[in-house]
Every structure is written in structure tokens, then in C-alpha cells.
Amino acid sequence: MKSVDLRHFGTILFLVLQLTPLPLFAAPSERRPLLAEMQVPDTCGTGYGDHLAACTPFRCQKPHPIFAINSPTEAELSKMTAAQKQEAEAYLADVEKKLQEMTPAQRVEKKAKMVVTFEIKGPDAQGLCQTTTSMTAKSRQDCALDEVTRQNIADFDRLVAAADSLKTETSSELVEGKMVTKTLTTVDGKTMEHPLQHALNSGQCKVLEQGEDGRWTPIEMGVITESPVKKTSGSTNTLFILDASGSMWEQIKGTPKITIAKEVMAKLVPELPSTSHIGLIAYGHRRKGDCNDVETLVKLGANHKQAVLEAVKGLNALGKTPLTKSVNQAFKILQSEKQASTIILVSDGIESCNTDPCKAVATAKKEGLKFILHTVGFGLNKTESAQLQCMAKAGGGEYFQANNAKELLKTARKAVKSKGTGRLKLTLRANGKPVNAWVKLVGNGEIGLAELTNDEGVKPGYVWQIKPGVYHLETLPAGIRGVDPIKLDNIKIESGKTVEKTLDFDQSTLHIMATENGKPAVVQIKVENVAMNKTVFDTSTYSTFTMNGVKTPYEVKLLPGKYRLIVQIPNSSIPSYSENVDFSGGITVEKTVAFESGTMRVTALVGGKSVTAGVNIRKAGSPKDIFATMPYVGDATPMNVKLGAGHYDLSVIPVGIEGVVQKVIKNIELKPGSVVDEVLSFEVKPIAADADGLEQNTDRPRRDFKHIIPASDDAVLCQKACQDDARCKAWTYVKPNTLQGSRPNCWLKTSVPPAVPNSCCVSGTK
Numbered sequence: 181m182k183s184v185d186l187r188h189f190g191t192i193l194f195l196v197l198q199l200t201p202l203p204l205f206a207a208p209s210e211r212r213p214l215l216a217e218m219q220v221p222d223t224c225g226t227g228y229g230d231h232l233a234a235c236t237p238f239r240c241q242k243p244h245p246i247f248a249i250n251s252p253t254e255a256e257l258s259k260m261t262a263a264q265k266q267e268a269e270a271y272l273a274d275v276e277k278k279l280q281e282m283t284p285a286q287r288v289e290k291k292a293k294m295v296v297t298f299e300i301k302g303p304d305a306q307g308l309c310q311t312t313t314s315m316t317a318k319s320r321q322d323c324a325l326d327e328v329t330r331q332n333i334a335d336f337d338r339l340v341a342a343a344d345s346l347k348t349e350t351s352s353e354l355v356e357g358k359m360v361t362k363t364l365t366t367v368d369g370k371t372m373e374h375p376l377q378h379a380l381n382s383g384q385c386k387v388l389e390q391g392e393d394g395r396w397t398p399i400e401m402g403v404i405t406e407s408p409v410k411k412t413s414g415s416t417n418t419l420f421i422l423d424a425s426g427s428m429w430e431q432i433k434g435t436p437k438i439t440i441a442k443e444v445m446a447k448l449v450p451e452l453p454s455t456s457h458i459g460l461i462a463y464g465h466r467r468k469g470d471c472n473d474v475e476t477l478v479k480l481g482a483n484h485k486q487a488v489l490e491a492v493k494g495l496n497a498l499g500k501t502p503l504t505k506s507v508n509q510a511f512k513i514l515q516s517e518k519q520a521s522t523i524i525l526v527s528d529g530i531e532s533c534n535t536d537p538c539k540a541v542a543t544a545k546k547e548g549l550k551f552i553l554h555t556v557g558f559g560l561n562k563t564e565s566a567q568l569q570c571m572a573k574a575g576g577g578e579y580f581q582a583n584n585a586k587e588l589l590k591t592a593r594k595a596v597k598s599k600g601t602g603r604l605k606l607t608l609r610a611n612g613k614p615v616n617a618w619v620k621l622v623g624n625g626e627i628g629l630a631e632l633t634n635d636e637g638v639k640p641g642y643v644w645q646i647k648p649g650v651y652h653l654e655t656l657p658a659g660i661r662g663v664d665p666i667k668l669d670n671i672k673i674e675s676g677k678t679v680e681k682t683l684d685f686d687q688s689t690l691h692i693m694a695t696e697n698g699k700p701a702v703v704q705i706k707v708e709n710v711a712m713n714k715t716v717f718d719t720s721t722y723s724t725f726t727m728n729g730v731k732t733p734y735e736v737k738l739l740p741g742k743y744r745l746i747v748q749i750p751n752s753s754i755p756s757y758s759e760n761v762d763f764s765g766g767i768t769v770e771k772t773v774a775f776e777s778g779t780m781r782v783t784a785l786v787g788g789k790s791v792t793a794g795v796n797i798r799k800a801g802s803p804k805d806i807f808a809t810m811p812y813v814g815d816a817t818p819m820n821v822k823l824g825a826g827h828y829d830l831s832v833i834p835v836g837i838e839g840v841v842q843k844v845i846k847n848i849e850l851k852p853g854s855v856v857d858e859v860l861s862f863e864v865k866p867i868a869a870d871a872d873g874l875e876q877n878t879d880r881p882r883r884d885f886k887h888i889i890p891a892s893d894d895a896v897l898c899q900k901a902c903q904d905d906a907r908c909k910a911w912t913y914v915k916p917n918t919l920q921g922s923r924p925n926c927w928l929k930t931s932v933p934p935a936v937p938n939s940c941c942v943s944g945t946k
Contacts, residue, residue, distance in 0.1 A: 183596035189191055206472040206822055214279035215272060215285070219243075220294050231300055231336035233330050235309035239354050240299040300896050308384075320396070321383035327413040332375035335810055336365075343367045345831060368921055376832040383733045410715035417457045418596065419480055419513065420445075420488070421506050423558070424465035427499035427529050430744045432584055437528055437558060438497040440585045445492045448592050449485050457481055460488045461515065463506045464499035471502045471533035480517070501527060505570070505650070507553070510741050511544045520550040520676065524576070526588075526593045528579040530567045538570035545574060552600035552675070553577045553698045573645060576600045576676060585873035602673035604644045605680040608655055608666075610687065617656040620665075623673075648675045688763040690736040694747055695774045697853045701775060702729040706746040708734055710760060716743070719748065738763055752822035753807040755796065776825040776851030783818040783836050790817050794836045800827035800847045811919065812881035812936070825852045836881075838935040867935045873899065879941040880912050880933045895942035898926035901946055 231238035251614040279287060301310040308324035315321070325333075347424050361697035365374050367478035375472045379385045388396040422445070452458060459480035467473045477491040505820060507525065514521050531537050541553055553575025555568040572579040577600050581590035608617035637658030650672050654665040666683050673679060694701040704720040716738070719730050729750040740763050748756035757773045758772065783791035794814040797807040807823070809815045815834035827849050833842040840862045850856055874895055885907060890897040895913040902908040910932045914925040918940035933946055 186588045200563060204799040206428075212272060212276040214584055215276045218287070218291055220291070226297060227909060228298060231332035232309065232311070232325070233334035235300065235303050235325075235330065237302050238545040239298070241295050241297050243294060243296070255652060256796075259700045271463065288817040295911070300414070318390045318731065319387065321380075321385055321387050324453065325379060325384055325565065327378050329375055329384060332378075335813065336372075336375055337845070338364075338810075338813070339367050340677045342925075345576045364438075383428050403535075417480060417514075417517060418452065419459045419461065419510055419521060419523045421463070421496065421523060421525040422492070423501065423529070424462045424495045424497045425495055425499055425501045425529060425532075426468065426857060427501075428464075430528070430638055430811055432559065435585065436497075438495065440588060441526065442495065446489060446590055447589060448467055448596065449488050449492075450595070452485065457483075458484050460491050461513075462491075463502050463509055464497065465495045465942055466498065468499050470499055471505065472607065473501055474505045475585045476509060476513065480513055480521070494809070501529045501532040502535075503527065503531040503537035503567075503571070504533065504540045506539055507544075511540075511549055511551070514549060514551055517550070519610060520552065521920045522577075522596075522598075523551055523553045524556065524592070525553065525568075526556040527568060528560065530564055532561075538567060538574055541571050541574040545576065548841045550603050551575065552598075554580065554595040554598060554600075556580045556582055556588070558582050558588060567595075575576055576645070578647070584628055599648050600675040601645045602648050602675055603648060603678040604651075604653075604671065604673060605678055606638070606642055606653075606655065608657060608682075608685060609683070610657045610685045611642075614685075615685075616640070617642070617655050618658050618665075618699065620647070620654045623647070623649045639701055643678070646673055648673050649681065651923065653681070655685075660673055687737040689766055689768040690738055690743075690745070690761065691770045691773070692732055692734050692736070692745075692747065692773070694732045694775065696749060696775045696777055698774075699730055701749060701861075703734075703773070704729045704750045705734060705736065707738065708744040708746070710742040710744055717848065747769060749775055749822065750778065752777065754822060754824040776852040776854060777822055778846065778854040778856065780821045780828065780830070780850060781818055781855055782830065782832060783857070783858045783859045784832050785859065786834055786837055786864065788861075791837065793817050794833050794835055795819065795821070796831040797821060799825065800829050802829075812879065825850055830858055831860075833937070834862055837862075837864065837935065838936045839867050841865070841937055868935070872896070873944050875935060875943045877937060877939045877941070878937040878943045879933045880910050880929065880935050880943040883910070883931045883933045884931045888928070890924045890926050893924050898928075898942075899944055901926055902928050902944070908946055910945045911943060915940055915942070 220241065220243040221240050223239075224242050228238065228240060242455075252791040254912040264776075282290070297312075299314075301312065304310050304324065308326055309330055311323045311325065313321040313323075329335075349533060354701055364371050368374075376385070379386075386398050388398055390396050398889070422441060424438065429436050430440065431437070432440060434778055449458070457480055458478070459476070460478040461474065461476050465473065465591045466475065468489060478487045503525070507523070510523050513525075516616045544551070553572060554577040555575075556574045557565045557568045557579065560581070562567070570578040576878050578595070578598055580595055582588040582591045604618065604621075606617060608615055616639055618637045621644070641802045650670055653668045653671055655933075656665040668683075668687060669683065671681070690707070692705060705717070706715060706720065708714065709716050717736050718728060727750075731766065743761050743763065745760060745761050746756055746758045748754065752774055756776050757775070759771070761769055761771070763769065780797065782793075783793055784791050784795075792814045794811065795807070795809050795817075797803055807821050812835065816877075827847050830845045831842055834840045843860050843862065845858060845860070846858060848858065867878055868877055886905065887897065888901055890901075893916055898911050898913040902911040905928055910930040911927040912921050912927045914927070916924045935943060
């Protein structure tokens, strides 16, 4: 499995479903024809969710959320100052100019990168819907979605389509030892997790990368990210080792690597502090095929800048890559030095003389030689860079990757300024016994993770090699989920030194037994830290594999403190159980929770046949729903609704059928363990428009193709908009402060969907 940082990549795959192409900024295509040509059409429309829910084959495309060249929307323009509009105009003009400088083939290649393709292939043998999302030529996401997830996605799309406001935030955290990305979307003030994010976190989706051999391989989600290098003053002693092997004649954008290396040294060396002692070793510059071709061109000493520059100018790339012999020669030079020195090795290849340079570096460190070794890989792939990375780690330094002249200069400057690495040794004990640890380490005040363990954690006494700085550490035993970690601040790491930390993690045990009508129950369990007002354990989130609850008895491990225990029956409308519980270290607290429930079986009949219906259930006499199907969508009947024992009011209305009126049955009694059948028959009465063609208190859901916000609260404005649009066949006006926020909303439709009585709306046909 490959390992890359995809904490945001996965989110992009999901959010692009909500993106639409934006119009060109205040400019017709004749003003910027190439920019207009680069616009990517959205062929997915609003139908992708419906196709996915039914798992019918479908293929469409949308603009890439990162690479597509889009312009400000009209709403964004209205908020801009004149200066901002002028700046935006200048930017788009510059884009058009750059497009003009490209060849037609280059523009075609660039536009190909702007497209995201979605494909629904249909169900597999297990009934899982197979989908593919292609973000780039070398990466894609394959999913096998179950029916619940597909329906959740479709429902989510409908909510987004009707939203007044939409905000999306992403975050990543360690859950059960894995990096889990959460995508929270706020729709009209209500925050929920995107169901596609659950599909990725739960394993229904996977991201694949195409290798050079053409094969697609899965990518492991959740990795270590590096903190940026903190600038420091130059080292007192700096010894350069330069690659002058034959491969340095390979070209990057028409320039030989050896020429680039010389140019970089010509810029880098003069920047070194005047107090620096510097030297230069080169290899492969005199003879072909000679593993002994290693030479100290400039001895380590003061005032050697000019000597190094002159020696670099005379290098000729000829021979092999004897890395081991080169570093051993550097170590001989440093044996007479009393203070620590920095070695910077630049190479475009790996050892070619059948020796192990990583072992040579480790041996020198073990023998007590004072040095830091940084390595720079010039134009190496991932496999080739492994050896140089090993050398840098063994030498207490860093590995830097450079793929062109600009990157080589940048990384060389970083190497000169880097202070190397220090070591942190951690031993974690749980209830007196050493255990594997999950660890998050944030350092140097930078946002992002410096170190993060995998699912199994690290063994007791594990040693991290990290950059000098001040770190914040969070840790807990591997296998313990959802509880607050032990936290340590201000851990100071110094170059070449080791900091040891031994921590004790004494837990308490919460033993939960739940029954439903006297029998052991499957429940969802949540534990909140009262003092922090924070959830520390939860079986009912998308980030676990226990969405449908856990069998009881069940145990939760917790640190000492005061907690709120919440237990509920999943997939039901039974009231949850809540209680505050106090813990001290190392104790066991037992809690028994008893639920009493019954089932209401609801059937809606039209013409003697059961139909899809909207169902709302409330506690008898209460104005608040405790169970409700999605508005306008409903659910198939007969349906079984599990409720707590008690008395209830039931409201039912068929969905998608004109001329039916909602029915209400009050004070239905549910006894523990009982099943109550409620069968409601409906008559169809035609809905008639008034003299102005307005269907008062009526909705015609779905088939929307255009959304308008009327200037005032007047349904006639929506009626007129439909009359003026050739595509419009019917319309629905949503009154303010009903379903869709404080503003009125107008929806134009491509066909005539069935009319449904609803006080929220006024509808009509053309």
C-alpha cells in the first residue's frame, strides 16, 4: 500500500458534486474567447443523486474544484468594490494572455485536467452500487455503495438544492489509530456530515493511483505531514559532497543537471555567513567506472568560499556514484574537528558500487562522531530516494527532494539552515503495564501534525527523530477509542539530544447493560466529558463501524473525571437515557438501562393499494415531531416505527398524488412489546386553480430546473417567470418563513409533477 497525504483530497472528491460552473466575469466570449473555450460544462445537473439512489448507469462531468478556470459569480461581484472589480478584470485578462501563449495542444491538455468525471456502473452481484470518480489522469475513486448510503446521498443533494445558505468545513483527526477526515456541511443553519465522507471512512470507497506500469493500486489514507523548516543561522562547519557522476548530464528543461548544480552553488555559497568554515568533496568527476573516484577538492576551513566556487566551476560529470566512499572520506575529515559539523550531500542517483552508505552513516554516529548529514535527492523517484532518506535519518539530518533548478536552490538553502534533529523516547503504561501507544505530536507552533502513529501504535520505548523545537504531545494506549488523551506541553527537543518520557494511563471501566422489553438490547452509547462539554466516546458516528449500535453488556474505558452517559436504541424514536457518572482511577462502574418499546405499523392506501406517504408522529398533545419522513419524499408503506411505550398522535399524507388531504389519528396507545396497526385510506379529490390560475396551499415537488428569489412576497411573480421561460411547464412558490428560510423562493419545472396539498406553497401550470 502506498501512503500519501489525502486528508483533503478525499474531501475534494465529495464536495465537487455540489459545485457548478460559474459564468465568465462581466465579459462576453468575444472579449476573452480562449477563457470562454476553457469553461467546463456541468452535465451532471441535479439528477446525479436520483440516478445514484436507483443505481442506474449514468455518466457525467463537472468542473474540477481546483484546476478549473472560473470567474466570480454575480453575487460575488455585487460585494466587490470598484478596485476589486478592476483587479479581477486584470487577472482574467492576464489568464487570457497566458492562454494565447499556449499552443492549441497545450490548451487541450490543460482543459483535460479541469474535468471531473462521475460514472455509475450499476449494481454488483452483492447489490452494491459500483461507481467511479476520476479527478486526474492518474487518480480515481472507486465505490461500492450500499442502499442506505445511496439514499442518504440523494436526500442530501435535495437538501442542498433547496438551501438558502451552504457552508462546508473539513477537519482530520486520529480515530481508532486511523486518520479520518470529517466533512461537515451546514445547510440553512443545520450541520450534518456529508454521507459520501462516511462512504470513504467506512471503506465503501477507496482512492487508487495509477503507477508507471499502468496498474491501479489503493492508497492508504492518513499519514505523517512535515512541519515547515524553521530558519536558523548557518552552521559553523559545512562540508558539501557534490555528485559529478555521468548521469548528471541528463537534462531538466533543456539544461544539464551538472550545470544546474553549478549555478545553485554559485548562488548558495556567497550567502553563507562570513564566519562559516566550508569544504567540498566531489565524486565521479575524473574517471568513468571508477568507484574510487572521490576527491576532497577544498579542505574544511575558513575563508574558503572562493575556492569552493572555483572548484565547482571545473567539475565534469563522468563516472559512478560511490556514496559510501564519499561519506567515509567526509568522516575522516571531521575526525579532527572538535565541534559538530554539517554535511550536505547532493546526488541524482543511488549507490552504484555495491556498498551500504546508510550503514556507514549509522556506524559513524555510533562511534561518536559529531556531525549532522542532510541529503538532497535531485530528480529522484520515490524508490530511488529511499536510500538518501535512510542516510539522512541515520545522520540526524533531513532529506530534501528537488526536481528542478528552483527547487534545488530552495532545498539547498533549507539544508544549510537546518539544525538537524533530536530524539524523543516515549514509554506509555496502562494500569502499570507497558502498552503500545497512539501518539499525535504537534511542533514549533505550526499547524499540522509533525508525527502521527498508525493503527497499531508504537511499542513501549519507541524513539522519534524530529526537528529541534518545542512540541505538544497527545497519547493514549492503542485500542482505546474515543477517550481523552494524556497531554504534555512544552517538550523541548534539541539537536543531537534525547528526551525520555514515561507516562501512566490509569483507566476506569464503565460496564453498560441495556434491555428492551426485558431482553438484552443493541444500543448506541455516547459519553460526554461534563467539564469540557465534549464527546469522548460515541458508537453512533460515521467515524466508527458501529453506526447500528453495539450488543450489551458493553465496556467503555475512561480516564478519571465526571461524565454524562447517553444510551439509546438505534433506528428508533425511543427517548434516550441520560445520567451523570463520576469516575476515579482504576474503578469499575456498572449501569443497567431498561427500555420499554412498541411498534406502530403505518399503511397508507389509495384505491386499495399501499402508497408512499409522508408520516409524522408526535407525543399525544405535543406540537413537536418525534418521528418524521423527509418532506415531499416520504417513505414506502406499510412502515414499522419503533417508539417508546406511551400515547401518540399520527399524521399521514400520500406523496406525489394530487387531490389527497392529510389525515390525523390522535391518542394511539402503544404498550411494551405491542404492535399497533394503523391503516388509513385516502380519497383523491382534484386540486383546482383559482381565477388567476393559482393553486393555493399546494406544492408540486421535484422536476426543478431553475431557482429564482422573487423581489417580494408575491406568488404572481413566480407565475410570470414560468410564463416567460420557454422550458417551464409548471412552478411552485414557497412562502417565506415556511420550508426554505425567511425569503420567498420560486422553482420552475420542466414537466408537470403531481400537486400535493401543503400550506407552505402556491403552485400552478403554464
